[in-house]
Amino acid sequence: MMQANHWINGRWLDNGDERGHTLNPADNTPVGYYALGSKALTDQAIDVARSVFEAGQWSTKPRVRAQVLLDYADRLTERQNELADIIVQESGKLQSEARGEVLGCISECRYYAGLARTIMGRSTELDTGQWVSFTREAAGVVAIIVPWNAPATLLIRSLAPALAAGCTVVVKPAPQTANVNRIMMECLAAVTGLPAGVVNSVNENGIEVGQRLSVHPDVDVISFTGASSTGSAIMASAAGTLKRLSLELGGKAPTLVASDANLDIAIPQIARHATIIAGQMCTAITRVIVDPSRFEETAEKLRDALAEVRTGRGDDRQSTMGALIDARSRDRLLGSLDIARRDGEIWLQGQTFESGPLAKGNFLTPTLMQIQDVKHELIQEELFGPVLNIECADDEADMLARANATRYGLAASVWTESVRRAQHWTRGIRSGSVWVNAHNRLAAETETGGFRHSGLGRLHGMQGLDDFLETKTVYFAED
The missing domain is CATH 3.40.309.10 (Aldehyde Dehydrogenase; Chain A, domain 2)
Incomplete structure (x- = not known):
């Protein structure tokens, strides 16, 4: 049986006998296991992501980030058949739907690899000798909470722009599709240019991990896809630490x-x-x-x-x-x-x-x-x-x-x-x-997102970077 472990600071971590299991919706037979997460593991992953972000090497190297995303696309391409098969087993969707999902992931990585090298600011002259520049910088540590219905696509459409922007990341996969996430993380771990700790992943244990990500003061951005009721709960939990929220929620x-x-x-x-x-x-x-x-x-x-x-x-x-x-x-x-x-x-x-x-x-x-x-x-x-x-x-x-x-x-x-x-x-x-x-x-090129109770922000496209970037104003005056 397959088992999905946590991936923190470039290492795979297990919880021994503390594990859950995934089922095939087509017959309810077991597909694999996953190590259960915890508040302590979540804190560890966040601490690593914060430390790596503050070191500054990742957020200031756009060409490295672009190459990482291109290499990631290559690793996903190599394992696309295996990944599609696991998506079918754990989500119950059609093989054609799963293959389309994987191809979408590969396209998204390559699209944001290009945008990683085109993040530019602007400048203006307010008056003689008064210059102002506006730079675009990574927002910080991003928590990505992934649903089960498109576990590969809905991870990558947040992860790719977050990495392109220079953020570090903690992923919480859906427990129903934990082994899909395992393969996604294995492909990422195989990218030699990715520094340890830029991306970390902690499996859920009930709602403990998601709740911790929502309230932790060192998480700057939460990117969540799922039900409007859950998005509203995340919004309320995140209010105390004034996190930026990227929410794609329910639809009708x-x-x-x-x-x-x-x-x-x-x-x-x-x-x-x-x-x-x-x-x-x-x-x-x-x-x-x-x-x-x-x-x-x-x-x-x-x-x-x-x-x-x-x-x-x-x-x-x-x-x-x-x-x-x-x-x-x-x-x-x-x-x-x-x-x-x-x-x-x-x-x-x-x-x-x-x-x-x-x-x-x-x-x-x-x-x-x-x-x-x-x-x-x-x-x-x-x-x-x-x-x-x-x-x-x-x-x-x-x-x-x-x-x-x-x-x-x-x-x-x-x-x-x-x-x-x-x-x-x-x-x-x-x-x-x-x-x-x-x-x-x-x-990948076209933004999506909702009005009203369907969410906040946009994913895909050029605007997909916005939720993971901050604008800094720098004023220059002559002596």
Whole structure:
């Protein structure tokens, strides 16, 4: 059995018999073990990261940082097949999704390697003999708290810009995907140019490690991806030490289907991006808001497309949707379906597997429901599963109002042949990302982040560096 240990100051640390285990969501069999973290280990990792940062050698060498990221991309490339296999085993997602995740990590490392060498300041002359320069410097020690649904990508999209900026890092991986993180750290440990202690990793033990990172005075930045409720708790805990926060939180992504939408293009993509990672993605489509003239046609075609989704093991090439992360998530969603039957209409009922090879796994087939009341709990709350709500709007104004009816604002999409309508809707939707005739088009070069309860700050792209940099003003006066 594999075991994920802590990585602190360039050394692997074990806790002896103190360990947890990870399970394969497809059959709930053990995948591997991980050493349990603690407050003491977290403090040790933070102390190392602080000491290395204060020494100044890492934060003042952009070419070294760029080369480290390039070498890291090479190490990930060498182990990409192994890494994808472990992602499938511990998260339950499809092999194609896992491979795409790993390729995204490699791209992100190479992108920020380039930006590491282009961090520049500016200067201005206030008056004769009065010069001011503005420099961009590393923010300090960064804590990265990683979720389980995309454990490689959601680590790298914070780690790569943090390293490019010159920060030192403490990582807390999700316990469900601890061995994915192990391989990510092993690839990093194989980079000879990385000084010991620049990156450290401590496994979780309940909530002890995450809580310690949130309150420790020597952590300058927290980068967290996860539920809005957890992000709010981190924000409250971090307030006492005035940490900078980079938070990508929950989503309730709507997609708007206009009267002129090309359904032959829209329906397959809506079905795909409602069931990506079994709907366990914060940018997955959860609401389909349809012009009244196209509602029945859209609902019927979408029902048929979702019915064709083949739910199964991630390592089965015939599968088009994998498992939920655990039985608790499946049972929670089944409870939501009971509420949907009571308060709305079911176009397609999600099913579990009571017998056969999938019976031991955490599987739930897609659901298409119709609840019209935008204040209903199933519309307002993030469900995080393959459950899609379709809504018939009164008119275009109502479509836009419905898109903005929740407290979330992470992602959205619109389907229309009209440039004027696309411009109007993309301007009116309160969301950090809006795609036109597409959904979930993500890249290292394009920033993502949320409005309102969906988070603070931006990741990816040039702005992805901002949360890990400080601006210093230096004034020069003539004698």
